[in-house]
Amino acid sequence: MKKNVIVLAAVAFVALSCISVFASNEMHEGMWEITSSIDMPGMPIKVPPTVVRHCYTKEDVKDQKKVVANKNSDCTVTDMKKSGNKVTWKMQCTGKSKGTFSGETIFGNDFYESTMNMQSEGRSMTTKSKARRIGDCP
Numbered sequence: 001m002k003k004n005v006i007v008l009a010a011v012a013f014v015a016l017s018c019i020s021v022f023a024s025n026e027m028h029e030g031m032w033e034i035t036s037s038i039d040m041p042g043m044p045i046k047v048p049p050t051v052v053r054h055c056y057t058k059e060d061v062k063d064q065k066k067v068v069a070n071k072n073s074d075c076t077v078t079d080m081k082k083s084g085n086k087v088t089w090k091m092q093c094t095g096k097s098k099g100t101f102s103g104e105t106i107f108g109n110d111f112y113e114s115t116m117n118m119q120s121e122g123r124s125m126t127t128k129s130k131a132r133r134i135g136d137c138p
Contacts, residue, residue, distance in 0.1 A: 028109050029058045031138070034131040041124060055137035075101075109133075 037049040074095035081088050085108065091101040099120030106113050110133040118125045 027056070027061045027107060027112070028133055029056050029061050029137070030133050031055050031135050032131050033134045034129055036127055036129040039126045039128075053134070057137070074098075 032054050033051060034054060035049055035051045038047045040047065074097050075091050075093040077089060077091050079088075079090040085106055087105045087107070089101075089103055089105075093099050093101065099118050101116055101118050103114060103116035105115075112129075112131050114127075114129045114131075116127045116129075118127070
């Protein structure tokens with residue numbers, strides 16, 4: 001059971017990292033710090049928040065849809081809408097990451113906040129992330 005939680009958390013993080021890239025033409029390239037927390041109803045343990053750093057390149061923020069497809073070939077964005085600085089999206093994944101994802105991300109030039117809901121194998125999970133640009137990539 002704990003292994004399933006870790007796998008689902010990893011899938012959620014990868015999905016959020018990928019989705020966040022394509023949402024804003026104004027997003028700046030550079031090193032970003034992303035803090036994510038997961039809520040999985042019915043789980044006996046609470047997954048602690050994770051903090052990771054990710055380098056978004058000029059190409060990442062330029063050709064965002066391509067980044068999503070390249071990160072996980074088992075996932076397909078099925079619906080994406082942008083209104084101002086808010087993006088909503090849906091994604092379907094097969095294989096090891098099988099599930100249905102939907103989310104909303106609000107962007108600034110050097111920050112974003114995102115909520116993603118996932119349904120997989122009868123389980124649901126909500127991941128909330130806050131990210132901020134912390135400098136240039138090494």
